[in-house]
Amino acid sequence: MSYRIEGRDGEWEVVVGMEVHAQVVSNAKLFSGASTAFGAPPNSQVSIVDAAFPGMLPVINRECVAQAVRTGLGLNAEINLVSRFDRKNYFYADLPPGYQISQYQHPLVGSGALAIELADGTSKDIGITRLHLEQDAGKSLHDQHAEKSLIDLNRAGVALMEIVSEPDIRSPEEAGAYLRKLRTILRYLGTCDGNMEEGSLRADVNVSVRRPGEPLRTRCEVKNVNSVRFVMQAVEAEARRQIAVWEEGGAVEQETRLFDPARFETRSMRSKEEAHDYRYFPDPDLVPLTLDPAWIEELRAALPELPDAKKARFMAEYGLSAYDASQLVAEAPTAAYFETLARGRRPKTVANFMLGDISAALNRLGHSFASTPLFTTKATGALLDMIEDGTINGRIAKQVIEEMEVSGEGAEAIVERLGLRQVTDTAAIEAAVAEVLARESAKVAEFRAGKEKLFGFFVGQVMKAMGGKGNPALVNDMLKRKLS
Amino acid sequence: MPLDILTVRRIARLARLRLEDSEIERLRQELGGILAWVEMLDELDVTGVPPMTGAVAMALKMRPDLVTEGGNPEIVLGNAPERIGDFYAVPKVVE
Amino acid sequence: MNLTDFGLAAARLALGRREFSARDLTLAHLAAIEALNRRLNAFITVTAEQALAQAAAADAALAKGEGGPLAGIPLAIKDIFCTAGIRTTAASRILGPFVPPYESAVTANLRRDGAVFLGKTNLDEFAMGSSTTSSAFGSTENPWKRRQDPEIRLVPGGSSGGSAAAVAAHLALGATGTDTGGSIRQPASFCGIAGIKPTYGRCSRFGVVAFASSLDHPGPFGRSVEDCAILLRSMAGHDPRDSTSVDVPVPDYPAACARGIRGLRVGVPREYRVEGMAGEIEEMWQSGLGWLREAGATIVDVSLPHTKYGLPTYYIVAPAEASSNLARYDGVRYGLRVPGEDLIDLYERTRGEGFGAEVKRRILMGTYVLSAGYYDAYYLKAQKVRALILKDFTDAFAEVDALLAPTAPSAAFAEGEKTEDPVTMYLNDVFTVPADLAGVPAISVPAGLDADGLPLGLQVIGPPFGEEVVFTVAAALERAAGFAALPAIRAGSPRT
Numbered sequence A: 001m002s003y004r005i006e007g008r009d010g011e012w013e014v015v016v017g018m019e020v021h022a023q024v025v026s027n028a029k030l031f032s033g034a035s036t037a038f039g040a041p042p043n044s045q046v047s048i049v050d051a052a053f054p055g056m057l058p059v060i061n062r063e064c065v066a067q068a069v070r071t072g073l074g075l076n077a078e079i080n081l082v083s084r085f086d087r088k089n090y091f092y093a094d095l096p097p098g099y100q101i102s103q104y105q106h107p108l109v110g111s112g113a114l115a116i117e118l119a120d121g122t123s124k125d126i127g128i129t130r131l132h133l134e135q136d137a138g139k140s141l142h143d144q145h146a147e148k149s150l151i152d153l154n155r156a157g158v159a160l161m162e163i164v165s166e167p168d169i170r171s172p173e174e175a176g177a178y179l180r181k182l183r184t185i186l187r188y189l190g191t192c193d194g195n196m197e198e199g200s201l202r203a204d205v206n207v208s209v210r211r212p213g214e215p216l217r218t219r220c221e222v223k224n225v226n227s228v229r230f231v232m233q234a235v236e237a238e239a240r241r242q243i244a245v246w247e248e249g250g251a252v253e254q255e256t257r258l259f260d261p262a263r264f265e266t267r268s269m270r271s272k273e274e275a276h277d278y279r280y281f282p283d284p285d286l287v288p289l290t291l292d293p294a295w296i297e298e299l300r301a302a303l304p305e306l307p308d309a310k311k312a313r314f315m316a317e318y319g320l321s322a323y324d325a326s327q328l329v330a331e332a333p334t335a336a337y338f339e340t341l342a343r344g345r346r347p348k349t350v351a352n353f354m355l356g357d358i359s360a361a362l363n364r365l366g367h368s369f370a371s372t373p374l375f376t377t378k379a380t381g382a383l384l385d386m387i388e389d390g391t392i393n394g395r396i397a398k399q400v401i402e403e404m405e406v407s408g409e410g411a412e413a414i415v416e417r418l419g420l421r422q423v424t425d426t427a428a429i430e431a432a433v434a435e436v437l438a439r440e441s442a443k444v445a446e447f448r449a450g451k452e453k454l455f456g457f458f459v460g461q462v463m464k465a466m467g468g469k470g471n472p473a474l475v476n477d478m479l480k481r482k483l484s
Numbered sequence B: 001m002p003l004d005i006l007t008v009r010r011i012a013r014l015a016r017l018r019l020e021d022s023e024i025e026r027l028r029q030e031l032g033g034i035l036a037w038v039e040m041l042d043e044l045d046v047t048g049v050p051p052m053t054g055a056v057a058m059a060l061k062m063r064p065d066l067v068t069e070g071g072n073p074e075i076v077l078g079n080a081p082e083r084i085g086d087f088y089a090v091p092k093v094v095e
Numbered sequence C: 001m002n003l004t005d006f007g008l009a010a011a012r013l014a015l016g017r018r019e020f021s022a023r024d025l026t027l028a029h030l031a032a033i034e035a036l037n038r039r040l041n042a043f044i045t046v047t048a049e050q051a052l053a054q055a056a057a058a059d060a061a062l063a064k065g066e067g068g069p070l071a072g073i074p075l076a077i078k079d080i081f082c083t084a085g086i087r088t089t090a091a092s093r094i095l096g097p098f099v100p101p102y103e104s105a106v107t108a109n110l111r112r113d114g115a116v117f118l119g120k121t122n123l124d125e126f127a128m129g130s131s132t133t134s135s136a137f138g139s140t141e142n143p144w145k146r147r148q149d150p151e152i153r154l155v156p157g158g159s160s161g162g163s164a165a166a167v168a169a170h171l172a173l174g175a176t177g178t179d180t181g182g183s184i185r186q187p188a189s190f191c192g193i194a195g196i197k198p199t200y201g202r203c204s205r206f207g208v209v210a211f212a213s214s215l216d217h218p219g220p221f222g223r224s225v226e227d228c229a230i231l232l233r234s235m236a237g238h239d240p241r242d243s244t245s246v247d248v249p250v251p252d253y254p255a256a257c258a259r260g261i262r263g264l265r266v267g268v269p270r271e272y273r274v275e276g277m278a279g280e281i282e283e284m285w286q287s288g289l290g291w292l293r294e295a296g297a298t299i300v301d302v303s304l305p306h307t308k309y310g311l312p313t314y315y316i317v318a319p320a321e322a323s324s325n326l327a328r329y330d331g332v333r334y335g336l337r338v339p340g341e342d343l344i345d346l347y348e349r350t351r352g353e354g355f356g357a358e359v360k361r362r363i364l365m366g367t368y369v370l371s372a373g374y375y376d377a378y379y380l381k382a383q384k385v386r387a388l389i390l391k392d393f394t395d396a397f398a399e400v401d402a403l404l405a406p407t408a409p410s411a412a413f414a415e416g417e418k419t420e421d422p423v424t425m426y427l428n429d430v431f432t433v434p435a436d437l438a439g440v441p442a443i444s445v446p447a448g449l450d451a452d453g454l455p456l457g458l459q460v461i462g463p464p465f466g467e468e469v470v471f472t473v474a475a476a477l478e479r480a481a482g483f484a485a486l487p488a489i490r491a492g493s494p495r496t
């Protein structure tokens, strides 16, 4: 069902395109040999090229080009064998040369597509218009000093990929799904760490609205939105603002806006309103970038399995549901974790356990499948094996996990120390069943009179009497026998 | 094509050049003269001619992804007209 | 013989034989600078201390029978090459007290080969000009004088006028320059010395303050073709820090100077015969062709049909690139800062006061031709015409080995002449600009004197990376011309 916003007099459709700036993973900057590492002391990662000293010239970093090609391949996009760098001219304190080197007319990567998945289980292709390489600017700090802005050029010259989508996005949900999926692919490829808090991934969201079936209307660009949630909110807030403007008989003006999450509204960037005239022209310090098709094939051959392919394989190979497979492939380390555990175990059990109790525990600890020192594949595997071979049951497993979080011990040690081994001794189970049935004679009568759903109640009571350690299958069998 | 004062001011603003009023009229005339002179190029039909963007025909050479520079803020800050600690300082920018 | 009267090649031989020391040679040049620079204003900065240290190092090497091809040779460096620890100004107020923490590739190569740097020479601000009158440090005087009017101050040409004047006046054995529209060849012609602009990409632009990136060509000045060849061999070479530097081996240029020209085909571009060109220049051109014919070359008429479009093309492309290249001078990281009410005001005041009139004119011109709505009509069009100009040369070099033409349409003019109208001034570069646009090598050789006794140069243009044939033809021309005149003002001359 398509997303519509109900206006004062009728429905509106939202049309969204996105420009995402993704910081390229590389050791050195796009055109200099300065480091890209995050969080260094001010101006400690600046070369005389980045600071635009007289006579300094750009020389392109091969790995940054490779990363952009990998990303293009990952987006099923065409790689342009000849591309070019242009200068985008404007003055700003954190832009030392007075221009940004970017690819305006002839980008490295042409059109491609990315498939997003929606909550209703459907999927949709979002067109990629282009991807190009460009330089990041430095950082201006406006709140460190009463009269001065302070300039740190550590970021100046770091490689960015600008990834531009077609205006194919039609709802906040699709916008969020697009950004999430893009981030997943970038992380799989290792071409961008996708860290939105550190600014490695920033989205500019172009929003317009129209009556269903109408041609496109004026769009506004909401700049530098830095989380998936805010992107979704910004789409809705900006769409509602535009609808109000149109419905009041006004006209939306093309402009750049900022999203304020605290107020759930966008506002005009008045300070940037001065007419821009970037005077793009080919950078005469660089010659066209020509790629060897053999090198592109080498890069293609070395690409990792990407999330869509992995999901399909998980469904086919492990018999997982589409939903579970999607969840598991969202992060490459999670998928790898799953595959390690699934070897020699029942994949569905592994998936359930990972996406259930283990994910919950990791959330509480603020860890991920990639980073947890506690729930290594070995530790989780041991726990799974104890369930599988009947040493403990699922309920006890939960308790063991909680104990692991506190004590940091391994599962086996905890089971031994707390005596959590599952009871499979039929005599002990028979005794507990007998005790419960004797105590609950009224309920037994009701059950026998046809109130069959009381069976669960008896299971619960028996397990409680056994401290949770009863083997659930044996308890069930015994109860059935005694109640029949 | 004669240039008007407003265009000269707009271009000067774009180029971040403060011009004295006395300079503007002179520049308007000089630039107008140069522009009229370069219109000589309109005699040529350049349809289908690929633009020449540089004087050298070769593929772009690429550098290895190695950190070879940086690490010493003094190198880039040593000539700064104004600095605060290891930052360049400029009049406060209101955004 | 006065030590300042040696040519570069001869001085290097004598140094090798320990006939005199690098220290003596350097001191002689420093003394000459001391005596004449106040008048000529060829140097913005004299680096006596550094020169003597380099000379001492050269003497030590020479004493051991070592030392590079330029060991102990005193040179002048155009103040557009960044030199580590030495103020570099580009003759602009905006660079203020700028001291680069790095060395340009070309000067590093010269240092590697043992050269001694006497100082940094004057130029038109940011190399924008043909007269060395727009320098923030005052104009440079041409050491040559009109016979009948020796009091008039003539320009040395530009933009590398300080380097050309220094070499002509025997203040240095050689010098570096940069040629964007003729800035090596035209001052060489005006000052009666040789100067070559090599192929684009032959000398690294790393550390050269940029004027117009796709047109800037570093190159040397010398008092002979061979001196230029020796200097270029040291200056040239691939540099991975410049993406437009070409990875082609550097040939033995001095050896090329000794070759004969028998069998070479030399073209005469008919479009260089422009209206209003002095009759003396036409005559000298004919003499040059005669000398080459006598030396065994075949003279062929060729056509470079787009020649007259070179200048207007240049005056779109060069200012466009300059407007962008000079955006970095903003008062934030180095150089002059003029305080302002806010950042934009600071930028505008710094740039308004820091740049001189010609630089501002070109920045505005460049900004205009790139601005929205004008790009296609001016910049894109100029790039297409530039392609046609390159094709003219490519077609010509399919038929001939080299071209011979005058370097400039006149001899040195007086300060104050030709300055009211920028277009008149720009016409000075009519013969030099096409080779810059095409990126092909070209040398100016002194070939004779005009009626006033001022030197006139002829230009040999070669195909891309054809520096050897350029040197061969130029050396033949030089031998035939036998140019031996000296400027009125020079080291050791009675007038000084």
Ligand SMILES: [Mg+2]
Residues within 6 Å of the ligand: A019, A204
């Ligand atoms: Mg954008």
Ligand SMILES: [Zn+2]
Residues within 6 Å of the ligand: A021, A134, A162
């Ligand atoms: Zn961008």
